[in-house]
Amino acid sequence: MNKTQASPGGSPCPRERIVQAAIRLYRAIGYRKTTVADIARSASMSPANIYRFFPSRQAVEEAVVAGLLGEVCAGAGIEARSNVSGEERLEAVFWTICQRHEHRLAHDARLHELVVAAGQANWPVVFFHAERVRGLVGSIIAAGQASGEFRAGSATALARCTCEAMGSYLDPSRIRTRAGRATFEEMMSFCSGALRNAAPAQVAGLRLQYRPTCRA
Structure with a gap:
């Protein structure tokens, strides 16, 4: 049987049991205090059995983070496929991601701490999540083009720049920081303006209005 598949009868497979046990413990005492022995006890298996499915404690933590970020991407993906304008879809995608992170911070602070730590340590699962988000944004931009x-x-380059601009609302480690940053609405207005297809006459008008200041 594949280690990631459900066991006969629909019960969780051992790998999923381990992940769910880890989540319970992380919520209760935090990931830093949780040992492999704790996870094994909570999952009703031996520590040796944990290592059959995960090579290390960090591998368990990465699986938990992957699941949490996967839920964020799933919600954003639904918004990306909605039947509205590109600007509206972009706003909905970014707002969904931001709200998922803020909700976790408010209601699952210890799990949020793990997600933040994963980002600060540059775990591959975090890079994969960022690529998925950029992919969603890029597909919306390409359709809008x-x-x-x-x-x-380049839709890829525009997606990268847009995600960088919205970084304070996409990065879990920056969600808590509000002082001095532009509001979500202000940043969305800025990004939408940068992406919007200006009519040729408007572009020409902007060029005519610009005059470099001559220095003495």
Whole structure:
């Protein structure tokens, strides 16, 4: 039987039992205080059995983070497929991600601490999540370019720049920081303006208005 599949009868497979046991413990005492022995006891198996499915304690932590970030991406993916304008879909995607992180911080602070630590340690699972988000954003931008809503250019590069601009609302480690940062609405307005496909006359007008200041 594949280690990631459910056991006969629909019960969780051993790997999933381990992950769920770890989540319970992380919520109760935090990931830093949780040992492999604790996880094994909570999952009703031996520590040696844990290592059959995960090579280390960090591997268990990474599996938990992957699940948490996967839920965030799943919610964002639903918004990315909605039948509204590109700007509205982008806003919904970013807002969903931001709200999922803020909800975890408010209601699951110890799990949020693990997600933040994973990002600060540059775990591969965090990079994979960021790539998935950029992929969602890139697909929305590409569709907007095809419809004429967004300006021309590399959708991949535009997605990267847009995600960087919205970073304080996408990065779990920056969710808590509010002082001095632009509001979500202000950042979305900025990004939408940068992506919007300006009419040729508007672009020409902007160029005519710009005059470099001559220095003496």
